[in-house]
Amino acid sequence: MEKFDAAIIGGGPAGSTAALYLHKQGFNVCLIEKKTFPRETLCGEFLSQEVSNSLINLDLFEGFLSLDPNPITNFKFYDDNNDPIQTELKFTAYGIKRGTFDNYLLSAVKNKGIKVFQPGEVREIIHGNGLITLVIDNGYSPQKIFCDKVIAAYGKQNILDKKLNRDFTSNKSFLNGIKFHIDESLFNVLEKDTIQIFVSKGIYCGVNFVGDKKVTVCFLENRRKIQYNPRNQIKYLMEANKNFRLLFTKEIISAIDDLPPYGTGNIYFGKKDLVREGVYFIGDSSAVIAPFAGDGIGIAMQSAKLISDIFEKQRSNNLNNIQTELFYIQEWKKLFKKRLLIAKSVQNIIMNNSFRGIGYKIIRTFPGLLGYIIRATRG
Numbered sequence: 281m282e283k284f285d286a287a288i289i290g291g292g293p294a295g296s297t298a299a300l301y302l303h304k305q306g307f308n309v310c311l312i313e314k315k316t317f318p319r320e321t322l323c324g325e326f327l328s329q330e331v332s333n334s335l336i337n338l339d340l341f342e343g344f345l346s347l348d349p350n351p352i353t354n355f356k357f358y359d360d361n362n363d364p365i366q367t368e369l370k371f372t373a374y375g376i377k378r379g380t381f382d383n384y385l386l387s388a389v390k391n392k393g394i395k396v397f398q399p400g401e402v403r404e405i406i407h408g409n410g411l412i413t414l415v416i417d418n419g420y421s422p423q424k425i426f427c428d429k430v431i432a433a434y435g436k437q438n439i440l441d442k443k444l445n446r447d448f449t450s451n452k453s454f455l456n457g458i459k460f461h462i463d464e465s466l467f468n469v470l471e472k473d474t475i476q477i478f479v480s481k482g483i484y485c486g487v488n489f490v491g492d493k494k495v496t497v498c499f500l501e502n503r504r505k506i507q508y509n510p511r512n513q514i515k516y517l518m519e520a521n522k523n524f525r526l527l528f529t530k531e532i533i534s535a536i537d538d539l540p541p542y543g544t545g546n547i548y549f550g551k552k553d554l555v556r557e558g559v560y561f562i563g564d565s566s567a568v569i570a571p572f573a574g575d576g577i578g579i580a581m582q583s584a585k586l587i588s589d590i591f592e593k594q595r596s597n598n599l600n601n602i603q604t605e606l607f608y609i610q611e612w613k614k615l616f617k618k619r620l621l622i623a624k625s626v627q628n629i630i631m632n633n634s635f636r637g638i639g640y641k642i643i644r645t646f647p648g649l650l651g652y653i654i655r656a657t658r659g
């Protein structure tokens with residue numbers, strides 16, 4: 281029978297960062313992660329400056345650099361077959377596999393002596409007697425732990441959302457995300473210092489080098505436009521966007537069928553509740569930012585810092601639970617609401633063929649706008 285001040289569900293960037301901050305502030309926390317690490321996950325694997333800033337705050341930046349992430353300082357956007365729009369980034373971003381990055385963060389949690397249940401999947405969240413009980417399935421015997429608060433950092437969609445009766449769960453989106461790691465030898469041209477975005481009708485794709493001889497090729501697509509096989513995205517975009525096709529050597533065609541896809545369907549970019557009965561949502565479980573126009577990992581790590589600041593404020597100012605919950609909602613909105621809205625609008629423009637053409641012309645006429653969009657959606 282173990283009892284914690286807070287239990288964190290999920291060991292992605294949000295969960296691990298929350299564990300590190302709360303532990304630093306003296307809270308007795310634990311983290312439960314269902315998968316064995318390192319594991320891959322859907323992501324463009326472009327880490328913005330916000331991520332670097334969070335790592336610096338946690339004294340983890342030097343260790344991160346020793347993982348040899350790929351520095352990225354330029355941005356190029358290819359709309360159909362048109363010439364690219366490009367800009368220098370005003371910061372150094374990094375490309376790194378999520379398997380490596382998430383494992384690095386979770387290892388830092390373990391190194392601090394924080395209790396980690398892994399593999400362990402939280403199946404139930406039960407309220408009663410002023411405490412919250414979590415039922416953890418570790419593959420052989422269900423285990424129970426007790427806590428005052430729960431931090432849900434379990435990502436964009438989860439069976440627990442339904443169990444908690446969250447409103448958005450009945451929503452159907454037509455957006456699929458798919459990531460591939462493609463060997464650098466299959467590329468004709470590889471601009472390692474550049475994040476490249478390729479767009480066509482109902483689809484966009486981010487391409488960046490992530491070290492270890494691999495290039496991340498990550499799609500977001502409207503599945504009504506493309507047949508279900510996830511590898512069809514590559515073929516579809518090669519046909520629709522000549523700039524994308526020119527990236528690859530002809531050997532890509534025979535290699536496509538062997539590429540393991542990492543992905544998910546039905547990605548929901550709308551509003552979610554931020555607190556429910558003592559369960560505080562952070563990272564993607566609180567909101568998913570449109571990936572082209574925002575940095576989910578940056579937001580995940582910042583929302584983790586926010587929750588630990590809020591719990592500290594509750595403790596030092598003796599706030600009750602209702603005050604604390606309202607305070608969290610208010611501060612979360614101050615930090616993220618505007619940029620989520622801008623990112624979603626940019627994404628809607630990109631996914632709509634007519635708006636995208638107009639947007640492309642406007643940005644060609646006023647190139648400074650591109651820098652503004654990058655700043656407005658990247659914190």
Ligand SMILES: Cc1cc2nc3c(=O)[nH]c(=O)nc-3n(C[C@H](O)[C@H](O)[C@H](O)COP(=O)(O)OP(=O)(O)OC[C@H]3O[C@@H](n4cnc5c(N)ncnc54)[C@H](O)[C@@H]3O)c2cc1C
Nearest residue numbers: 290292293294314324325326402435457563564571576577
């Ligand atoms: C197509 C696409 C491309 C993207 N590209 C980028 C990008 O280039 N850069 C960027 O910054 N962001 C990107 N993002 C967003 C980014 O991937 C997320 O914002 C980020 O992963 C959120 O981190 P998280 O910790 O909240 O959730 P996750 O990373 O999803 O972690 C959740 C963790 O919880 C665990 N878990 C789930 N359920 C349970 C349970 N019941 N019990 C225990 N553990 C559980 C999971 O195994 C997982 O490890 C992209 C998103 C999409 C959809």
